[in-house]
Amino acid sequence: MKNASPILIENKINCCGCAACQTACPVNAINMVCDECGFEYPVIDEKLCIGCNKCKNVCAYIGGDYKNSPKQSFAAVSITTDIMNSASGGVFASLATEFINRGGTVVGCAIENINQKITPHHIAVEHPEDLQKLMGSKYVHSDTAKILEKTKVLLNDGKRVLFSGTPCQVAALYAYLGKKYDNLFTIDLICHGVPSRKMFWDYLNLLSDKYGTVKDFVFRDKRRGLTFVARALCNKNGKEYNKYIQYGESSYYSYFLQGNTYRDCCYSCKYACEERVGDITIGDFWGIKEQHPELFDGKHKEFDAEKGISCLTQNTKNGEKLIEAYGKGLSLHPTTFNKIAKENKQLLQPSLAKGDRDKIMCIYKSDGYKALDDYFLKQAGSSVVIAKLKAKVPLWMKKMIKN
Numbered sequence: 001m002k003n004a005s006p007i008l009i010e011n012k013i014n015c016c017g018c019a020a021c022q023t024a025c026p027v028n029a030i031n032m033v034c035d036e037c038g039f040e041y042p043v044i045d046e047k048l049c050i051g052c053n054k055c056k057n058v059c060a061y062i063g064g065d066y067k068n069s070p071k072q073s074f075a076a077v078s079i080t081t082d083i084m085n086s087a088s089g090g091v092f093a094s095l096a097t098e099f100i101n102r103g104g105t106v107v108g109c110a111i112e113n114i115n116q117k118i119t120p121h122h123i124a125v126e127h128p129e130d131l132q133k134l135m136g137s138k139y140v141h142s143d144t145a146k147i148l149e150k151t152k153v154l155l156n157d158g159k160r161v162l163f164s165g166t167p168c169q170v171a172a173l174y175a176y177l178g179k180k181y182d183n184l185f186t187i188d189l190i191c192h193g194v195p196s197r198k199m200f201w202d203y204l205n206l207l208s209d210k211y212g213t214v215k216d217f218v219f220r221d222k223r224r225g226l227t228f229v230a231r232a233l234c235n236k237n238g239k240e241y242n243k244y245i246q247y248g249e250s251s252y253y254s255y256f257l258q259g260n261t262y263r264d265c266c267y268s269c270k271y272a273c274e275e276r277v278g279d280i281t282i283g284d285f286w287g288i289k290e291q292h293p294e295l296f297d298g299k300h301k302e303f304d305a306e307k308g309i310s311c312l313t314q315n316t317k318n319g320e321k322l323i324e325a326y327g328k329g330l331s332l333h334p335t336t337f338n339k340i341a342k343e344n345k346q347l348l349q350p351s352l353a354k355g356d357r358d359k360i361m362c363i364y365k366s367d368g369y370k371a372l373d374d375y376f377l378k379q380a381g382s383s384v385v386i387a388k389l390k391a392k393v394p395l396w397m398k399k400m401i402k403n
Helices: 020-024 091-101 128-134 145-156 167-177 197-211 251-257 264-268 317-326 337-341 357-367 369-380 383-392 395-402
Strands: 030-034 040-044 072-078 105-114 117-125 161-165 184-189 213-218 229-236 239-246 280-284 310-314 330-335
Touching: 020 030, 020 145, 020 167, 072 091, 072 337, 091 105, 091 128, 091 161, 091 184, 091 317, 091 330, 105 128, 105 145, 105 213, 117 128, 117 145, 117 197, 117 213, 145 161, 145 167, 161 167, 167 184, 184 317, 197 213, 197 229, 197 239, 197 251, 197 369, 251 369, 280 317, 310 317, 310 337, 357 369, 369 383
Parallel strands: 105 161, 161 184, 184 280
Antiparallel strands: 030 040, 072 310, 072 330, 105 117, 213 229, 229 239, 280 310
16 A cells, blocks of 8 residues: 655645755656745655655755864954955855866856846756856755765765755755765855745846846946946947946845745754854854954055955865865954844844735736836835946945945
């Protein structure tokens, strides 16, 4: 007699969309299907399901406990890579470069143009010249369905792997693997929450209608400063040009920063706390000047707040090994977890929506992204014009005005 199919999702707050269940299914009975807001959830084909429950056994969000208390905390910057190509202080770039140079494989989120669609997904990189794909922030859900199995194959083949992702993605990898690998190192990112890939695609379609087909997208371009300026590579009438977008003029960006467009689980995230999943945790060290004024006394030239400074916590013995073995290109300044968490609230608690999330998602669900953008523009009013002007100001001019 055939076993009954398990119930995977009883409440959406218990699913982070990692696709570990889909990957673990031995008969390919699970597909990730978008709901009305574009968020992906697993759906079981009961005709194919054999009731083995492997899908439930690898669900880290319901089960699994991979939390570690931070052992050491640092302000950190890379002294061997170009920080301007990284989101903050270049910690990931420095560690990943050294890891690859010594024969390892690095896994992280890339945004690639696949079949004319700019797609955020996790990939494995083995050559230094490909690392650029993994650098920089991506404020959107990344597809990890294929990378979990690939990572397992790499580890079983004896490859050293450095895996980077949101805490729930790192936990998903651990649960899928089912055992500890000495050749695996993990980095979890300080995460606010993630909008759906569908919403991101709808936003890019809106940009394409306004400015020409978007061929590439960078969420944070430091050539316009650290204040969240995106860059879209657009093609209009056969000519390519960069369109800079300041967060205040962008419905997608503004709603993201306000916490209004995340997955349901993000607002009760079990990983938004001091205990961390990864071997190390990295992110922006917001408020660094207030927490460590001594770094800006003119004697620490490598710490430049205008270029970005990272925070780093070492959470496990494996994290200590990672820093010692591959962190030669980092300048580390001791700090405390509390100082890092002062302006990184997601290290203490899940994100809270700062606006009317229900209304925002209702408009998107019923009328589409264009209607949502119109609603944003109406609410924002003249502040959009100011934001557009700010996006046009080059970094050197911003520094001159500030000084």
